[in-house]
Amino acid sequence: MGYDAAMYKNTVNIYTKNNLKRSLMLLSKNDRKKIFIVIIIHTLLALLDLLGVIIIGVIGALSIAGVASTTPNSKIQNFLSYVELENYTFQNQILFLALFAAFILIGKTLTSIFFIRKVTFFLSRRSAFLSKELLSKILAQSLQGLNNRSMQENLHAVTSGVSLIMVGILSTFISIVADCILLGIILFGLIYVDIIIALATLLIFTSVGVALYLIMHRKSYKLGLEQTNLGIESNQRIYEILGTYREAVVRNRRQYYSQEIGDQRMKMANNSAEISLLPIISKYSIEMALVMGFLVISALQFQINNSLEAAAALSVFLAASFRIAPAILRLQQGMVALKTNMGGATKTLDLIESLSDMSLPVSTYDSVETQHIGFKSNVIVENINLRYKYPSNFSLKDISFKISEGESIAIVGLSGAGKSTLVDLILGIISPDFGTVKISELTPIECVTKWPGAISYVPQDIVIIKGSIRENVALGFPKNSFSDELVWNALETAQLLDFVHELPNGLDTYVGDRGVKISGGQRQRLGLARAMFTKPKLLVLDEATSSLDSKTEIDVSNALRLLKGSVTILTIAHRLSTIKHSDRIIYLENGEMKAIGSFSQIKDIIPDFKLQANTYGI
Numbered sequence: 234m235g236y237d238a239a240m241y242k243n244t245v246n247i248y249t250k251n252n253l254k255r256s257l258m259l260l261s262k263n264d265r266k267k268i269f270i271v272i273i274i275h276t277l278l279a280l281l282d283l284l285g286v287i288i289i290g291v292i293g294a295l296s297i298a299g300v301a302s303t304t305p306n307s308k309i310q311n312f313l314s315y316v317e318l319e320n321y322t323f324q325n326q327i328l329f330l331a332l333f334a335a336f337i338l339i340g341k342t343l344t345s346i347f348f349i350r351k352v353t354f355f356l357s358r359r360s361a362f363l364s365k366e367l368l369s370k371i372l373a374q375s376l377q378g379l380n381n382r383s384m385q386e387n388l389h390a391v392t393s394g395v396s397l398i399m400v401g402i403l404s405t406f407i408s409i410v411a412d413c414i415l416l417g418i419i420l421f422g423l424i425y426v427d428i429i430i431a432l433a434t435l436l437i438f439t440s441v442g443v444a445l446y447l448i449m450h451r452k453s454y455k456l457g458l459e460q461t462n463l464g465i466e467s468n469q470r471i472y473e474i475l476g477t478y479r480e481a482v483v484r485n486r487r488q489y490y491s492q493e494i495g496d497q498r499m500k501m502a503n504n505s506a507e508i509s510l511l512p513i514i515s516k517y518s519i520e521m522a523l524v525m526g527f528l529v530i531s532a533l534q535f536q537i538n539n540s541l542e543a544a545a546a547l548s549v550f551l552a553a554s555f556r557i558a559p560a561i562l563r564l565q566q567g568m569v570a571l572k573t574n575m576g577g578a579t580k581t582l583d584l585i586e587s588l589s590d591m592s593l594p595v596s597t598y599d600s601v602e603t604q605h606i607g608f609k610s611n612v613i614v615e616n617i618n619l620r621y622k623y624p625s626n627f628s629l630k631d632i633s634f635k636i637s638e639g640e641s642i643a644i645v646g647l648s649g650a651g652k653s654t655l656v657d658l659i660l661g662i663i664s665p666d667f668g669t670v671k672i673s674e675l676t677p678i679e680c681v682t683k684w685p686g687a688i689s690y691v692p693q694d695i696v697i698i699k700g701s702i703r704e705n706v707a708l709g710f711p712k713n714s715f716s717d718e719l720v721w722n723a724l725e726t727a728q729l730l731d732f733v734h735e736l737p738n739g740l741d742t743y744v745g746d747r748g749v750k751i752s753g754g755q756r757q758r759l760g761l762a763r764a765m766f767t768k769p770k771l772l773v774l775d776e777a778t779s780s781l782d783s784k785t786e787i788d789v790s791n792a793l794r795l796l797k798g799s800v801t802i803l804t805i806a807h808r809l810s811t812i813k814h815s816d817r818i819i820y821l822e823n824g825e826m827k828a829i830g831s832f833s834q835i836k837d838i839i840p841d842f843k844l845q846a847n848t849y850g851i
Contacts, residue, residue, distance in 0.1 A: 280418060292330050356403055366593065375664050376663045415556070429533060437522055457508070602767060605768075617632040640816045645805075645806065655821065659677065690773045691760050695756050697751075702742050719766060724762045818830065
């Protein structure tokens with residue numbers, strides 16, 4: 234147990250240092266200079282604090298001397314002479330010094346608030362920029378890279394994660410540095426005034442501060458890390474039950490999810506309560522240290538000096554404590570917050586670091602392109618090889634073929650044959666281990682960058698957003714970047730024209746969250762309309778008619794056949810009726826291309842295909 238605790242402590246310390254460094258390195262060189270300038274400004278403001286404390290100490294000493302009808306000590310007289318108040322009456326000296334101290338301390342506080350606000354806004358804007366940049370890099374990955382993390386982990390990273398880095402870590406770090414400078418300057422001033430007070434103050438407050446840090450810093454880091462993990466897991470579970478509600482009802486697992494999510498939220502509530510209590514413990518500890526300090530210094534001063542000098546020394550201590558105690562409290566709370574935020578930001582920093590070598594995608598225009606001038610919808614696949622090491626050893630092996638412009642190609646095979654993987658390679662969603670894919674003589678990614686909208690894809694599972702029919706068809710484009718004519722044309726191809734015309738609000742009809750207000754077949758056709766929105770030259774269909782009834786499937790298939798010659802169509806389908814009119818068929822089995830040819834040729838070569846065709850009378 235001792236070894237494990239020591240190892241954990243060492244790990245926390247390493248992560249703390251690394252996380253702070255990694256956070257700072259996310260800022261540009263110019264931004265780091267700005268932060269350095271802010272720290273210098275805080276140093277100058279701390280000098281004002283010292284001056285205010287000195288003046289309050291002088292006021293206390295003058296008050297005691299006035300009450301006792303004695304002459305102030307030489308240091309006080311020298312100070313009064315320096316500020317040209319030695320010839321004024323006692324009452325006027327007190328009045329001028331009090332006004333001056335109030336002006337300095339209030340002015341310093343207001344100036345600090347101004348710069349803290351500036352820094353907070355500066356880092357918040359950097360947080361928004363970092364969030365945008367990180368999301369761009371996440372989306373620029375291949376599908377393999379994207380699937381290395383859960384949806385909730387990516388969501389946390391681009392939202393709470395970047396905020397924890399910029400505001401939670403860097404802003405807190407600046408505040409900690411500012412308070413350290415303030416404490417250092419005030420203690421230096423106390424050494425000049427009275428070394429006994431300085432040493433006693435340093436010993437008492439430092440002891441309490443170090444003790445609190447040692448007790449809380451590991452705990453706060455652990456709480457922050459655990460809170461982040463619990464939040465991600467809880468959100469993932471909520472996402473699961475909402476996405477699989479029908480299955481959960483049938484399997485009677487709703488209460489299981491409620492209980493599990495409730496347990497996770499309870500743990501989060503306990504962690505949140507503990508995190509909230511840490512600053513409160515610090516507050517009362519500092520208050521006790523202040524009382525202890527007053528008692529210790531009183532005992533020392535009344536033992537060493539006469540009552541007047543002891544009272545004057547105590548007034549200096551109280552004046553200094555007026556600024557020291559809040560600074561130490563802020564410092565302690567800042568350290569706890571810094572540790573907590575570092576724990577919460579670790580996953581995001583790891584993600585940013587893993588994507589550091591990735592270039593940002595090229596900016597795109599928001600206008601809808603439908604002409605695709607210069608694009609050739611021919612596809613060349615040469616010696617494609619890809620192996621999945623996890624969760625299985627499935628691989629695609631030495632696949633090569635060419636698709637000419639205007640051809641209609643189907644990819645068939647049993648489940649697990651590699652059909653969808655091959656399509657992902659053709660679309661550039663994943664990259665092969667060996668071999669190349671060329672569309673219009675470019676890689677797929679180069680192609681979609683140069684001719685956006687020239688290639689369209691219809692997945693088997695259509696994702697419908699919570700919006701109108703218009704917004705779902707034109708998904709990803711601003712409202713003012715297209716005409717309704719494009720939407721209606723796409724709906725006509727998808728055999729949805731009559732359905733939408735009959736709706737009371739037409740294109741403005743809301744389909745509900747995940748399209749719950751329309752049928753499964755209508756959702757599938759809405760996905761097809763989305764694909765046809767940009768008038769593509771290469772259309773890839775992955776079981777695009779699987780949710781359609783027989784009549785609608787025939788209507789959609791007839792509409793797609795009208796595109797033959799002008800649009801290259803690549804189809805994955807289990808229903809042989811969907812692909813019987815394809816120009817050529819590629820048959821896959823266990824990641825290998827067993828045959829390519831016409832429907833009748835594949836029947837002659839592949840017995841299983843022939844048996845399936847005969848079963849359905851094709």
